[in-house]
Amino acid sequence: MATYIVQRVLQMVPVMIAASVFSFAIIFLLPGDPALLMLGDQLASNREVYEAKRAELGLDRPVPIQYLDWLGKTVRGDLGTSTRDKLPVTRGIADRLPVTLELTVLAMLLAFVIALPTGIISALRPNSRWDIASSLLAFVGVAVPHFWLGILLIYALAVAARVLPASGYVPLSEDLGQNLLRMLMPAVTLGLGLSAILMRQVRSSLLEVLRQDYITTAQAKGLRPRLVVMRHALRNSMIPVVTVIGLQVGLLFGGAIITESIFSIPGIGRWAVDSILQRDFPVVQAVSLVMAIGVLSANLVTDVAYAYIDPRIHYR
């Protein structure tokens, strides 16, 4: 297993390097000169000041050297300084990443809690009313845009019923109850689409497994139906489900961008939008890189998780 993990990490390296090149290239793609933006029109009109700023930022050197310098600093944890608030980007990431992670974990948990029982019941009673209704709901869940669902929830629960706060964030360390109360609508907004995808996956893979010979054997032995499903069928049907969860991490990060913007949650998603709108290059570079690392790491964890779930899988 250790060898497999090492091999898998090594396979990730070229993709990670390519992703870092894309993140670095953002500075050349975004309109405007970073030195000009930092100095403002007044100061930038002074040629000497402008050239000095470009030299300070390293923009006067060849692009490959700039990239290697940026990569070296990034590996050491120095992601530069925000052009907007003049604070270290690493600090900004450290402050905001836990908020986004909390949101995505809550959304994932919620999706799992909804998807697992509904998927199991649908698979155990295929083509029943429950199955048809839950399949239709899954189609609906996939088609509902995050931002619209968020707006509907705000209108129904915050504006009309006034049972939940419309937006805002209370840190977990400050007040657990208030934190969860304020994260409820964002987590539902982000997690509902995922729950629909997961539900369909649980249903189809469980249906597949229930047709296997060892299930018939277990039933023939006189094992209770609950045990057959929970002990024999469910575990083996989880491999495709885990794959789907792994693949959806990117979707969740993307969804977090818009969910955080709607609910005014101070995570890296909202920070990314603000930074893009205000052309804060170092932040855009750092956030995109952090998100790419997050997605690639999720893929790695997914691959490794296979072996734990299904002992039949052996890696060489």
Added chain:
Amino acid sequence: MTIQQPTATDLGPALSATVMRETSRGVSAPLRRTSFKTVRRLLRTRMTPFALAILALFALMAVFANQVQRYDPINYQSYASANQGPSLEHWFGTDYLGRDTWSRLVHGSRISLFVGVISVGVGLILGVLVGVSAGYLGGKVDALLMRCTDAIWAFPALMLALAITSALGRGVVNSMIAIGIVGIPFYARLARASTLAAREFDYTLAARALGASTPRILARHILPNISAPLIVQASLGLGTAIITEASLSFLGVGVQPPTPSWGLELRTGYQYLELNPVVAIIPGVLIFLTVLAFNFLGDGLRTALDPRLARGS
């Protein structure tokens, strides 16, 4: 020493039949029958007629937007009737500038559907080009192209679309390019996987044995045979593209005011949610129905194009 190219008859009866069929010009009668059967199967799948009806309705709305609008979507402004709910005068109410929501949504459908179709087209063409080249040529080309697509795939789609749109500048055309680029890895992977299988099939080997050039093999033999999963994915991708466009417009980097689009209308409605929720709810309903219809259509196409699933249904 000269190497003689094998003729169709040298390849044995089964292969020569394949070659004859593959190399004959025009669409043969059996092929026409297959297409007809596919359409019939598609129309028989449970939700496809509903999906097609919705899409046809929205397409007609987009084409005849000037005829079905009740007021000018941009220039008609009436502050006296701003933020009003639905009425006989304004079917879907008015926004904060007193503009007619129905007229703006009708024109918005043009932008949303157009952006969806063009961006999927961009992603599909470029993705297929990359995927088919990687799958057919293999080796270093494959490794290089796939590592690049893997790297693009590592970024969340919306983050990438946001960065590209900001880089190229805000607006409709750049949104289409950005959404198209975001879709490339998906179509590339799908096309590569199908090409890997198709390049080993008898008809490809036969074409190669007959001396067909690589571009000809790709265009005439590989591409038509890998199109089914790509068509299905493109249909599903249209829904995703429409949501991404609406997301970009909602966040302020897509379609720019005063041009109407569904995402922009939602953003406007969201800002005045307490005063007039209808302006925020209706555009969402339209986006939702369109995405749902494309998903149903994709599902129907999957069933219709896969004979095993069609028999099952």
